[in-house]
Amino acid sequence: MSITTQETTRLFPSPRISKTVSTPLSILDATVARFSATGAIWLFDGAGAHDEKFCIEDLLKSSFVETLNSFPQWAGQLQWSPFREGGSHSERFNRPLLVYGSPNDPGVEWIVANHSQTIESLVPQSKERASNNGIWMATDFPQKMFLSETPLALYNLKECIGLPGMTVQINKFNCGSYAIGIKMAHPLADAQALMVFMHQWAAASRALNGHPEKAQSPMGAPVFDPAVLDSLAAGNIDATSVDAKLSSEARSLPLHRFDWWATEAPGYPTFLIPTTETSKPPPESLAASALSPAVPAPWNTWDLMLPVEQAQIHFSEPELLRLRDSARATRPDISRLDALLAHIWALINRARGHAESEGDVFLNITLGARSRIEPKLPDSFIGSPLFLAYIQSPGTFASSPSLSKTATSIRETISLFTSDKVAAMLHDAAHEVAPQRVWQAFLGNNHTLVTSWMRLGVYDVDFEGTGRGPRYVQAVMPKMDGCVQVMESEGGGVDISLYLEKEAMLRLVVDGELRAYRSA
Numbered sequence: 001m002s003i004t005t006q007e008t009t010r011l012f013p014s015p016r017i018s019k020t021v022s023t024p025l026s027i028l029d030a031t032v033a034r035f036s037a038t039g040a041i042w043l044f045d046g047a048g049a050h051d052e053k054f055c056i057e058d059l060l061k062s063s064f065v066e067t068l069n070s071f072p073q074w075a076g077q078l079q080w081s082p083f084r085e086g087g088s089h090s091e092r093f094n095r096p097l098l099v100y101g102s103p104n105d106p107g108v109e110w111i112v113a114n115h116s117q118t119i120e121s122l123v124p125q126s127k128e129r130a131s132n133n134g135i136w137m138a139t140d141f142p143q144k145m146f147l148s149e150t151p152l153a154l155y156n157l158k159e160c161i162g163l164p165g166m167t168v169q170i171n172k173f174n175c176g177s178y179a180i181g182i183k184m185a186h187p188l189a190d191a192q193a194l195m196v197f198m199h200q201w202a203a204a205s206r207a208l209n210g211h212p213e214k215a216q217s218p219m220g221a222p223v224f225d226p227a228v229l230d231s232l233a234a235g236n237i238d239a240t241s242v243d244a245k246l247s248s249e250a251r252s253l254p255l256h257r258f259d260w261w262a263t264e265a266p267g268y269p270t271f272l273i274p275t276t277e278t279s280k281p282p283p284e285s286l287a288a289s290a291l292s293p294a295v296p297a298p299w300n301t302w303d304l305m306l307p308v309e310q311a312q313i314h315f316s317e318p319e320l321l322r323l324r325d326s327a328r329a330t331r332p333d334i335s336r337l338d339a340l341l342a343h344i345w346a347l348i349n350r351a352r353g354h355a356e357s358e359g360d361v362f363l364n365i366t367l368g369a370r371s372r373i374e375p376k377l378p379d380s381f382i383g384s385p386l387f388l389a390y391i392q393s394p395g396t397f398a399s400s401p402s403l404s405k406t407a408t409s410i411r412e413t414i415s416l417f418t419s420d421k422v423a424a425m426l427h428d429a430a431h432e433v434a435p436q437r438v439w440q441a442f443l444g445n446n447h448t449l450v451t452s453w454m455r456l457g458v459y460d461v462d463f464e465g466t467g468r469g470p471r472y473v474q475a476v477m478p479k480m481d482g483c484v485q486v487m488e489s490e491g492g493g494v495d496i497s498l499y500l501e502k503e504a505m506l507r508l509v510v511d512g513e514l515r516a517y518r519s520a
Contacts, residue, residue: 010107046176076100211465302444354395
């Protein structure tokens with residue numbers, strides 16, 4: 001297996017913006033700065049007959065620059081806003097700022113790499129992945145090979161100048177296939193914002209490739225205006241102190257408040273301490289600040305040294321409907337996703353040995369704020385307007401094959417996040433002394449963390465206008481025990497990418513309940 005780099009450059013809108021713009025990012029963008037990068041990899045089978053002069057990387061590059069004209073901020077510099085004691089909410093410590101239109105903009109890193117192997121040797125077709133009980137073990141999928149190794153701005157909450165906020169690697173294979181690997185600093189974009197870009201890029205590419213009738217993106221034009229989200233926070237977010245009533249309302253919600261700064265907690269990984277120290281304000285400012293309540297994270301429940309396996313588990317449309325119908329025994333508004341999460345969480349808990357335990361286990365669910373605030377933000381709102389809620393249950397309860405009770409708990413928890421509650425949550429987050437101090441999730445033996453990429457059309461991306469989508473899409477996720485990513489699959493149904501400690505994974509894939517809903 002050999003990889004050679006054909007091109008490395010930085011791309012900018014064309015023409016470049018000639019006036020420097022500084023835009024503070026949103027309250028929620030600040031809270032995700034310590035998250036791993038947003039990203040995905042799209043693998044496409046070799047194109048059919050083409051003119052001998054056809055060059056896929058030229059098509060992708062031209063259409064990318066055209067698309068970047070609608071996202072000029074992503075070619076700019078992600079950095080921290082200058083810290084001003086007593087300033088507005090966007091001038092507090094470690095609030096992200098995008099500066100673009102400057103001659104010093106880092107641009108988007110663009111790499112073209114050539115690979116000696118074929119794409120077929122790396123990942124099977126969707127039908128094959130859905131065979132064998134619907135399980136494809138993806139542990140050996142070489143994710144890093146498709147992605148740039150260049151650090152993203154603020155990757156360690158400190159270094160940023162000259163570092164891009166976005167990297168793109170075009171991967172070409174001997175068989176004529178290609179893959180596109182993208183990474184972005186999380187404050188710039190969540191999965192939904194990334195897909196706004198991807199669909200617009202693909203539409204521009206189809207038009208340039210002789211299909212102007214297919215130049216319409218299925219998602220709306222991008223809306224980059226972080227201040228709109230902040231304006232929907234309750235109370236006065238620029239006041240010198242937090243509103244006690246609003247903070248109490250926000251902190252009563254099922255949101256973990258694990259303290260990154262509690263480095264004395266048993267099992268705290270020492271390699272994380274340098275980044276943690278970077279997340280602290282200057283000593284004189286910190287001494288005068290009142291920290292919000294937080295608890296040490298349960299690091300002793302997460303062994304980061306244990307090997308982790310990745311499995312993609314396919315659920316067909318009929319299977320999902322049977323899951324939903326079973327879960328609706330006590331509540332008719334339970335969704336397919338509620339039921340699926342209840343099912344997969346029970347499988348994980350049994351595989352981890354919690355079926356006979358009265359100790360609590362947690363399902364951490366990523367929720368978007370776009371549709372949970374009033375007025376609602378457009379689906380094409382750019383940024384990372386998300387937060388993480390949790391469902392807490394005794395192990396015995398959360399391991400039960402019966403779906404209805406757990407699915408009801410999931411639906412009830414999600415329903416707590418009304419627009420008023422989210423507005424209070426925004427107020428509380430705006431007044432945090434350091435937004436990267438509090439972590440709303442955790443991983444390891446007692447925690448499962450779910451992120452959904454549903455209804456984003458990840459398999460509808462077509463750069464050539466042939467109507468043929470990708471062979472495979474891999475969300476770029478950390479290979480950590482308890483990560484679950486959900487997306488629609490090619491040709492219908494849903495794929496779950498599950499990352500689980502090796503021994504637990506071996507037990508899960510042979511659990512007889514896994515396919516309990518495969519047939520009527």
